[in-house]
Amino acid sequence: MTQQIIRTDTVKDSQLGQRLDQAMAELFTDFSRSRLKEWLLAGNVQVDGEVVTKPRIRMMGGEEIILQAELEDEERWIAQDLPLDIVYEDDDILVINKPRDFVVHPGAGTPDGTVLNALLHHYPDIAKVPRAGIVHRLDKDTTGLMVVAKTVPAQTRLVRALQKRNITREYEAIIIGTMTAGGRIEKPIGRHANKRTLMAVTETGKDAVTHYRVAEHFREHTRIRLRLETGRTHQIRVHMSYIQHPLLGDIAYGGRARIPRGASAELTQMIRSFDRQALHAVMLKFVHPVSGEEMKFHAPVPDDILIMAEALRQDAKDNVEDEPI
Structure with a gap:
């Protein structure tokens, strides 16, 4: 089955100098960049009434872009009876x-x-x-x-809200190391130069902004809350690793186990066996794309992170040094 797609929009003055494919990605946000480029190369795009197939032509502002194409169902995407919470x-x-x-x-x-x-x-x-x-x-x-x-209208509006940074996403995490205060990380993120499945802070990457604050101190770890302005791949994991506070359990980004001095055998085993990044998307807030109502949701922190936090909390209590007289 195919779905006929017709979209029309006008290049904004603020897009002066942008390549056609970049301008289209900003105007037609309900489709991926790769799909838009495919349609462009296939001759499905008109600029001011003429078919254009060159992604790199520069925009002057004010051009009318017409996209007319067919959206085919992806045959590789099969329906599967899997549970959803x-x-x-x-x-x-x-x-x-x-x-x-x-x-x-x-x-x-x-x-x-x-x-x-x-x-x-x-x-x-x-x-x-x-x-x-x-x-x-x-x-x-x-x-x-x-x-x-x-629905398509709901997706279009949510994607635009995300691009405009109007969707609030907060996370709970346990990081390695003792952090004394919160802060803001603004470092671009792109593909890792050598490890192609990973991301890294790189000057040629896309802008990325992460805010964080301290929620609780432990001896060799810290529980923090984070808020994203942008949504780059692995953003929190990359940014926290960059400031030398990788997430507990995140081996890919340097989260090697750190055992507090004098820790119990039980806690030592818990830290060494924690087998995923200790990261949970705890809060989501946005304006409903159709009704306009502000919506806010919370998801309880899962047991594995709660149990680890409690073990680290107890370890901190058991190892409080005597205050000087």
């Missing part, structure tokens, strides 16, 4: 609490068994929405809240 739903959106070990979108090495496959089973009509309504992602082993659009 639904926090909220209506006719337009869905909010879920994602567990660990659950990939959001099919990709290399994970062709199915994802959140997307589950969405297609529970909501067959969501196949008509680009990316099955997925607006933002969480890493495989990051738990917590995600909003999904059930």
Whole structure:
């Protein structure tokens, strides 16, 4: 099955000098950059009434862009009867609490068994929405809240809100090392130069901003709350590693086990066996894309992080040094 797509928009004055493909990515936010480029190269795009197939031509501002194409269902995306922890739903959106070990979108090495496959089973009509309504992602082993659009208009508006930084996402994490105060990290993130499956702070990357504050101190770890302004791949993991406070359990980004001096054998084993990044999307706030109502959701911190925090808390109490007389 195919869906006819017709979109028309005008290049803004603020986009003066942008390449056509960049301008289209900002104007037609309900489609991925790669899909837009495919359509552009295939001759499905008109600029001021003429078919254009060169992505790199520069915009002057004021051009009318017409996109006319067919959106084909992705045959590799199959519906699968997988459980979803639904926090909220209506006719337009869905909010879920994602567990660990659950990939959001099919990709290399994970062709199915994802959140997307589950969405297609529970909501067959969501196949008509680009990316099955997925607006933002969480890493495989990051738990917590995600909003999904059930209609194309809802997805378009949520994607725009995300790009304008009007969706608030807060996370709970346990990091390695003792952090004395909160702060703001503003460092661009791009693909790692040598490890292509990882990301890194790099001057050629995309802008990325993370805010964090201290929630609780332990002896060799800190519990923190984080708020994202941007949503780059692995953003929190990369930024915290960059400031030398990687997430507990995040081996990929340098989260090697750090055992407090004199820790019990039980705590030592718990730290060494913690097998995922200690990161949970705890709060999500946004304006409903159709009703305009402000919505706010919370997801309880999962047991593995709670148990680890309690063990570190008890360790700190058991090892308080005597105050000087």
